[in-house]
Amino acid sequence: MKIIPKLVGSALLATAMAGAGAAQADSVKIGFVTTLTTPAGVIGADIQDAVNLALEHIDNKMGDLDVELIMEDDGFKPDIGKQKTDKLVKQDDVDFVVGYIWSHVLLASMKSALDAGKFLISANAGPSKIAGTLCHENFFSTSWQNDQTPMAMGEYLSQQGVKSLYIMAPNYAAGKDMVAGVEKTFKGDVLGKDFTKWGADAQLDFSAELAKAKASGAEGIFVFYPGKAGGAFIKQYQQAGLQGVMPLYTVFTVDAIALPKLQAGGLEGVLGSKMTQFWSPDLDTVANKKFVDGFLAKYDRYPSFYAAQAYDSIMLIKSAVEAVGGNLDDMDGLRAAMKAANYDSVRGKYTYGNNHMPIQNFYLREVVEDDQGRWTTKIVSTVLENHQDSYAAECAL
Amino acid sequence: MDWNLLITQVLNGLQLGLLLFLLASGLTLIFGIMDFINLSHGSFYMIGAYFCGTVVSMSGSLLAGIVVGLVCTFAIGAAVEWFIARRLYRSDHLDHVLVTFGLILVFDTLVHMIWGAAGMAIRLPDVLNGQVSLGTLVLPTYRLVIITSGLLVAAILYIMVSKTRLGMLIRAGASNRTMVEALGVNINKLFLIVFAIGATMSGFAGMLIAPITEASIGMGNEIIIIAFVVVIVGGIGSIKGAFYAALIIGLMDTLGRSYLDDVLELSMPTQYAETAAPALSAMLVYILMAVVLAFRPQGLFPPAGSK
Numbered sequence: 001m002k003i004i005p006k007l008v009g010s011a012l013l014a015t016a017m018a019g020a021g022a023a024q025a026d027s028v029k030i031g032f033v034t035t036l037t038t039p040a041g042v043i044g045a046d047i048q049d050a051v052n053l054a055l056e057h058i059d060n061k062m063g064d065l066d067v068e069l070i071m072e073d074d075g076f077k078p079d080i081g082k083q084k085t086d087k088l089v090k091q092d093d094v095d096f097v098v099g100y101i102w103s104h105v106l107l108a109s110m111k112s113a114l115d116a117g118k119f120l121i122s123a124n125a126g127p128s129k130i131a132g133t134l135c136h137e138n139f140f141s142t143s144w145q146n147d148q149t150p151m152a153m154g155e156y157l158s159q160q161g162v163k164s165l166y167i168m169a170p171n172y173a174a175g176k177d178m179v180a181g182v183e184k185t186f187k188g189d190v191l192g193k194d195f196t197k198w199g200a201d202a203q204l205d206f207s208a209e210l211a212k213a214k215a216s217g218a219e220g221i222f223v224f225y226p227g228k229a230g231g232a233f234i235k236q237y238q239q240a241g242l243q244g245v246m247p248l249y250t251v252f253t254v255d256a257i258a259l260p261k262l263q264a265g266g267l268e269g270v271l272g273s274k275m276t277q278f279w280s281p282d283l284d285t286v287a288n289k290k291f292v293d294g295f296l297a298k299y300d301r302y303p304s305f306y307a308a309q310a311y312d313s314i315m316l317i318k319s320a321v322e323a324v325g326g327n328l329d330d331m332d333g334l335r336a337a338m339k340a341a342n343y344d345s346v347r348g349k350y351t352y353g354n355n356h357m358p359i360q361n362f363y364l365r366e367v368v369e370d371d372q373g374r375w376t377t378k379i380v381s382t383v384l385e386n387h388q389d390s391y392a393a394e395c396a397l
Numbered sequence: 398m399d400w401n402l403l404i405t406q407v408l409n410g411l412q413l414g415l416l417l418f419l420l421a422s423g424l425t426l427i428f429g430i431m432d433f434i435n436l437s438h439g440s441f442y443m444i445g446a447y448f449c450g451t452v453v454s455m456s457g458s459l460l461a462g463i464v465v466g467l468v469c470t471f472a473i474g475a476a477v478e479w480f481i482a483r484r485l486y487r488s489d490h491l492d493h494v495l496v497t498f499g500l501i502l503v504f505d506t507l508v509h510m511i512w513g514a515a516g517m518a519i520r521l522p523d524v525l526n527g528q529v530s531l532g533t534l535v536l537p538t539y540r541l542v543i544i545t546s547g548l549l550v551a552a553i554l555y556i557m558v559s560k561t562r563l564g565m566l567i568r569a570g571a572s573n574r575t576m577v578e579a580l581g582v583n584i585n586k587l588f589l590i591v592f593a594i595g596a597t598m599s600g601f602a603g604m605l606i607a608p609i610t611e612a613s614i615g616m617g618n619e620i621i622i623i624a625f626v627v628v629i630v631g632g633i634g635s636i637k638g639a640f641y642a643a644l645i646i647g648l649m650d651t652l653g654r655s656y657l658d659d660v661l662e663l664s665m666p667t668q669y670a671e672t673a674a675p676a677l678s679a680m681l682v683y684i685l686m687a688v689v690l691a692f693r694p695q696g697l698f699p700p701a702g703s704k
Contacts, residue, residue, distance in 0.1 A: 039613040041514040201619040204610035207409035215402040241528035265518035
């Protein structure tokens with residue numbers, strides 16, 4: 001009967017350890033939900049690299065606390081994303097739930113994180129509902145509300161006197177928001193619109209839609225195709241002979257992930273194409289220079305905007321944790337500190353609106369070749385200054 | 398009515414149909430002759446694209462890529478038959494599904510390990526990247542290449558199946574496998590060849606589409622479901638059925654995507670029509686399958702003599 005004292009002993013030890021853990025938090029636990037599998041996993045990989053770089057830049061410390069990072073893969077599916085969020089808040093008991101590339105995944109997962117009394121920080125997705133009726137005091141974004149970037153594009157197109165447009169986007173929450181955004185500010189006529197199948201089995205052959213676009217005779221084509229669909233679209237756009245006939249305007253389609261592949265595929269048509277964005281690798285701030293140079297040195301490629309937002313999310317959390325002196329139970333203090341956005345964002349100074357969405361500038365960017373022959377993006381002009389999303393008024397906060 | 402648009406869309410539908418045919422013809426033979434459900438048929442589609450892409454990026458020649466890709470998918474197809482499928486012919490369908498689903502995961506992970514998650518762009522020669530003008534009609538050259546190659550392979554397959562001894566055995570096997578075995582035909586060899594040819598055609602389809610959509614992990618899993626629909630609508634084991642069903646489904650899908658929103662707008666507000674149309678056009682093929690199963694469960698063109 002020697003086994004019983006042993007069992008009792010280890011049980012006691014376990015209790016003692018658990019007690020010690022509860023008395024004094026010695027780490028900040030960050031649960032990060034992103035997409036690491038499926039072809040969209042390349043976006044998640046870029047985000048993961050940025051988070052690792054951010055942790056390296058802060059020596060894995062926020063104040064006196066160590067950072068404990070738990071990465072989870074949502075598999076590009078809302079149900080899995082929710083399951084992983086539940087796991088992070090219940091099993092791992094994280095302090096911050098961060099990440100979410102996809103609007104539909106964020107919408108499915110938000111309740112799990114917020115009901116558990118955790119802070120939820122979107123490092124990409126910005127569905128209109130979270131900015132409006134579903135806004136929450138513990139939700140923050142380091143990206144944008146979905147409509148804003150296309151609104152900047154619509155504004156630019158109107159300024160340029162483009163009179164008619166053909167629109168294509170995937171058929172899901174963000175696709176709808178992007179189209180709503182461009183239609184809000186574009187003053188010309190929309191000659192046609194296509195929403196295509198999205199998800200793990202997304203439509204990638206756009207022959208039918210491109211033929212329609214061409215037949216519509218619009219002066220330009222506006223698309224939103226994040227991830228691999230973007231590369232496929234641009235290739236088919238060029239093959240269909242639309243280049244030069246129907247200029248291409250994009251949001252979240254031509255990014256630092258797509259450009260090296262487009263360059264390898266020899267798709268010169270994308271050089272000079274215009275897009276709007278809240279950030280660009282050439283944006284001249286101290287934090288951005290450190291981020292972009294560090295990223296280039298460590299991974300030998302430009303960071304994408306996804307990477308920039310993820311990097312910022314870690315810095316935002318750090319600023320809040322330090323403002324409350326590492327007391328993670330001080331939810332009000334953490335919230336107030338985050339709301340102040342008092343940190344060096346790679347995009348420069350920005351503020352938070354009542355719905356905790358950034359109020360920030362949007363720039364027009366152009367695809368160019370850098371001095372080492374790599375394709376990247378460069379800021380041409382500022383389209384919207386200190387822009388607040390249009391759903392803020394619907395938020396009761 | 399914009400006739401140019403209609404003609405373009407019909408050609409687009411034809412292109413999709415022919416790609417589906419390349420996949421479904423192998424699937425229907427394997428299913429019909431060996432009574433083997435091969436969910437991993439789409440993996441050859443992916444592997445073909447990756448091999449072709451690798452060779453193209455090393456040599457710069459699309460032709461070299463396709464030749465190497467065809468040889469590799471044939472070899473891998475034969476290996477899968479020899480080492481795995483062969484042991485399963487006498488098991489029931491559930492075992493086939495389990496094993497071949499496992500194979501999908503194995504192939505997807507292998508591709509991830511070898512080529513990474515990023516996918517692979519295949520560079521087309523400039524000639525193929527351009528457009529062809531026929532009167533007022535302007536078409537992407539590469540789409541026409543896909544249509545021509547698809548028709549060519551269909552013709553070769555037709556001659557092989559209807560005029561050669563191998564084709565005779567294949568047809569006999571599809572109609573009555575037991576009788577073929579009883580007549581002393583080397584059924585193992587026949588199965589090996591059919592499986593490898595099926596894999597090669599699937600790989601060829603992957604190579605054709607990859608310059609448009611990029612090679613990516615799981616690309617075959619997306620299209621294999623529709624290929625199964627083609628097999629069922631066309632009649633299991635029937636090449637002719639696979640051909641017509643693939644064209645019908647390709648055209649239905651493309652024309653649905655092009656015109657359904659206009660049709661729906663006649664009966665509902667625009668904002669609902671533009672949301673409902675893509676969902677409905679994605680469903681059309683399954684509705685067709687349900688109708689065929691309800692009224693003609695053996696498929697539209699079942700192989701002669703099959704029960």
